[in-house]
Amino acid sequence: MEIIAKNEARRDFLKVSGSAAGGLALAFYLPAARMAQAADGGSPNAWVKIAADNTVTIMVARSEMGQDVYTSMPMLIAEELEVDVNAIKVEFAPPAEVYINSLLGGQLTGGSTAVRDAWEKLRKAGASARMMLVAAAADNWGVDASKCSAANAMIKGPGGKTATYGSVAAKASTMEVPKEVPLKPASQFKVIGNTKQKRLDTAMKVRGTAGFGIDTRIPGMKYAAVVMAPMMGGSLISYDDTRAKNMPGVHSVVQYSRGVAVVAKDYWTAKKAVALLDPQWDAGPNADLDMTGLWSKMEDASNSAGAVFRESGDADQGLAQAAKMITAEYRLPFQSHSPMEPQNTFAHVTADKALIITPTQFQQLVPHVVAGATGLKPEQVEVQTTFLGGGFGRRVEVDYAIDAAEISKASGEPVMMIxxxxxxxxxDSYRPGGIYKFTAGVDAKGKLTALKFKSTSPSISSRLFPSIVKDGIDPFALEGIDNFPYLADAGMNFSYVMHDTGVQVGYWRGVSHNLNAVALECFIDELATNAGADPIQYRIDMLDMGSTKHAWSGLSAGVPVGARMKTVLEELRKKANFGKKMPAGKGQGIAVMEGYNSIVGIVAEVSVDESMDVVVDKVTTVVDAGTLIHPDQALAQVQGCINFGQGAGLISEITVKNGxxxxxxxxxxxxxxINETPKVMDVHFIKSDGAPGGLGEPATAVIVPAIANAIHAAVGKRVRTFPALPENVAAG
Amino acid sequence: MKVSFKVNGKSETVSVSADTPLLWVLRDTLGYTGTKFGCGKALCGACTVHLNGRAVRSCQTQIGSIAGQDVTTIEGLGGNHKVQRAWEALDVPQCGYCQPGQMMSASALLSTNKNPSDEDIDAFMSGNICRCGTYPRIRAAIKAAAKMS
Structure with missing residues (x-):
């Protein structure tokens, strides 16, 4: 298929092509000039550079936003390259075809795909480079490569011969690229799975020297502050730059596509001057948008027929024949990404080129959108990726890079826009809110026999990747329920109503797992309560242990997970001591999910006081994420997801008034x-040598229903409207 | 106006408007980019530095008010401060953006409380937001640092 990805309609069209086999695949075309990485003398391939002094540099082609790609990805290469991962240098890769993420089809960091995509690819890149280095040394010595071995950046040959990688690197880069690249069995791993491995970026990050986008300093650069329409979809009518221009330190005031920028000698001067612009705005199409109207329209939409995305048996007949019908409706709020580093970009646009230094998750798109905004060609745009002060999906969007480029072009200055x-x-492009409706039929014992589900929410992909949206289905809106892991023998019917609210929505850590799976796992708990069953056993008893492969499973494996889920649930019961007697006002709640080919089960323990304030006391998590590359940071990701999800589930919400x-x-x-984070957070990984699952996102979705179900166990209230603020708990 | 003060023991004189927050003087005028901008309203703690040994939010500290005083930034902790060693030993940072502020708060806490309890840590550190969720490690690292000499 060939599709067009629109970043923003007025700006740029990016031709992309790909196939949807086994998941989303968008292959982005790049001009040839930008693809070719100048191969210097010591580059056996695009991932490894070896200098004559034996310095080994490994390229990291994903954005480091906390999730540890700066270490975990070099570990994969180092395992096969036979170098000390702690002695290497790391560079962030520029946009290039070789660095495309095969699971996403673009050089893009997201979807908990970095390690999954890299798992074979980077080990093979390391092995291939090693084989070429060994071949070069063997050729120098006139011996067969099979008589040589490599360890610690050194090649050993017959008769005590040795050669450093650096001494043969130039020659190695001219050797034939091996066609067969055997990989070590897991039993021989020395780097992968090393529980003592430290992050390679910690030393910088504890000394304040790690370079985030906002820390970019280029000689002669100016700082820009901006004012943009406060209302979504608003546009500029007029502004008065008289006072701003007269402020000492202000260089210029420029209008750009979505606002006005002041360019000044420092940010504070620019910021103060922006406040003097007196901009007048046309409120645009969302002038009357507020939450009452938004939810009312969403509720109306949820009564329309949706597009069916998963169906088996005859759900209506199953419901008609059920001993009992149980219904529930959940409402989930909009959320902001709010990474700690506010959006920023350095841009220097001149007549024939542009330099863009930016904290981005999508470096490949940047040259195209900057070209569209400046009239340059994509190959004239150089993009450098910095460390990201958080991403969470916000920096998949490239809006702020476009803004900085426009401001630099209009002002004629090298500009750091903050x-x-x-x-x-x-x-922001917000995590969509939505309405999630369930109708279940159960037999006399409370066992699920039939299930109808309908989600109503805005589509993210219809703005970012419209061509993957077909027949009313945005595949990314189905996550967390298309992989429904349970049986409902009489029938299932799951549908989706795409409903635009006027609020721009974007991919937010965990994307629709945070919507569908949250609602689903709350509802399963309601069914278990109805059945009078232990909620862990209730889930285990109805797991689909068969071989159904889902037609669409987003960025999940799309394969049956019943057996893995059962193992996780049984382990979780033990680790959490689930079912133990809890004092009044305290409860345990459980939830489980497959996402990104990882299984995450969580038991939350909460205290709920008389005013319905919720405190999360303890969280026990069991994860099957296959092979762990960097175990300590796999743990860190799960800890971080729990924190992020807890906010969304309990306290955070974005609302809109007058647009x-x-x-x-x-x-x-x-x-x-820190005072709200659980005092005890236990995380256990199932030992596995399976392919790695993604860990940057899944637990965000599981903690929310675990908390909600614990609230029910504590005080008998079902949270149906999130976040679980006291009024929403009390209403349950 | 001209303001003279000390940063990490070094005398500095800057010419900026008196209402300029210390944060932007450090970052833009003097190049101490380890101190981070997060919210501009003393709500997140990313900009925390020490003023005469006490933790302050540099985004709410006007340069005109600190003439002659001593400022310490993350660069001034020296790299071998026990808080930095503990942070490194436990691999606390994820994205790392909030961590200079976290460590400046933690080092200020430990300067007045040699053995902080969980409650002490919660009370002192709750002004520093970490969106990555490194809090369990921050707690552990503060306790580890407390045991270091």
């Missing part, structure tokens, strides 16, 4: 703080 926190929080986002900083939009 958004305030308020700019950032009110100009304006009502939360603009961390007072209105609350993030979990």
């Amino acid at each position: 958004w305030s926190r308020e700019d950032d929080m009110t100009h 304006i986002v009502q939360q603009n900083n961390f007072d209105g939009y609350r993030a979990v703080r």
